Amino acid sequence: MKNEKSIQVLGAFGTKAKGFGTTSFLVNPTTAIDAGNLLDALEERSIEIENIYLTHSHLDHIVDIAYILDNYFSLRTKTLNIMGLPETIEAVKESFLNDTIWPDFSTIKLYGKDEMVIKYIEIKEGEVYQISEDETITPFLTDHTVASCGYIYTKENNSIMITADTYSLENVQKIIENDKCITSLILECSFSNNMKELAIESKHLTSELLFEQLNKFQRDDFSLYINHIKPTYREKIYSEIEDFKGKWKPKVLNDKDFITF
Template sequence: MYENSIKILGAYGTKAKGFGTTSFMLDAGTVIDAGNLLNALAENSLHVEYIYLTHSHLDHISDIAYIVDNYFLQRRKTLHIIGLPQTIQALKKHFFNDTIWPDFSKIPLEGSEEMSIRYRDIYCNERYTLNNKTTIMPIETDHTVPSCGYIYKVNNRGVLITADTLSLENIINRLDNDREIKSLVVECSFPSSMENLAKVSKHLTPKLLFEALQKLQRDDMRLYINHIKPSYLKEITEEIEEFGGNFRPIILKDGDFINF
């Protein structure tokens, strides 16, 4: 990986054969979301130490369970699960609760007093330093549960990842006021014929997406699209070509890289 790049481990909005759900690899130990860690990384997933979550929906969290379970004996470092307070509470209450899955925050690593999982709350609009060149900032998005996107910057060049959202008002405001953001990764889950479902579930269609992006005041960014539902891939791809115009969007696939 180049310094100013991220790898797409999972690019899609639901699981299907050959299609992984949302996950972005920032470096060997850090990812945003955990929808497709095992298939994409195999044994290298045991080196993941930090997972920044956008929200609590299953397609964004599922592989947290499996990377701990599959590589429990090999892991030497705690897995840090990082997200909005509401997201962390949802995981504790509904997922790692000793009913759906073991509560690994109470299980120590093999041969250590350190716990297998630790949770950490983060807050929208606060910038967190990952190292002397890299920062990450959660920003509020518009979904059916508390959710955030992330602005990830390396050497003052950044990418904004929306994750699941309907409104782009906050996103566009950020882009227009922060020229260090060079790329936008935005979701587009349903075809335009399913606009009612998209609005109820707070997702975007090509029509809704490009109508919203008309308000953007800059034209110097790369536009990437993810979170397409595989069943509608052909239809959505055709609509993105129809509505995309001068944006010239790139539809992401599992294994792609974004350079920014």
């Protein structure tokens, strides 16, 4: 990692396109949040990933689980733990790694070993999970079309809050205003303002919807980052963020960015 208290953005966008990766963050060399762009970003280094915390079951957040296992099957020496809400784990098992769409790696042994390639672990909202001596990750519920959560990643009493896909920011506001250790917040902005109805129906945000909710926050002493922009509309969305940002100073994320917190 570039900095002791930083995470790397492996994929920053809301859908795949040439040169644009979907959601994934590397919080330390063995732990990722979401799996939208692990293969292209990490290549063979993806064999070091031991834990993936999923926000939800949509394809742009899980797709590279399949490809990092397929490409580097013989090189993996440790089981890959897939963590998520019970509904997310169920969806991945039944609809993705199910021996129909892709092999069920939870029934396949690591090359030359007795352990299985994948282990599924259900997580609970609000529970603090220790990922190293000085690192924790805590899921919190978000507002999307399927069961979904964001994560608070904490290292040495500093935290970054990653919402992933969400519409309402009520829970985010409640949490961040009661936890001053959170110094950075990553929020989505998927659509341009002329697509407001689609954003609401699919439980995503436009720049207008995003800043309308942010302006209700009592706290503004944190760094604000924006991701999950749809590449096709990115120039229009960038312009609209400038129009609606007001007092905020957001940074729009790109693949390969580092966030220090």
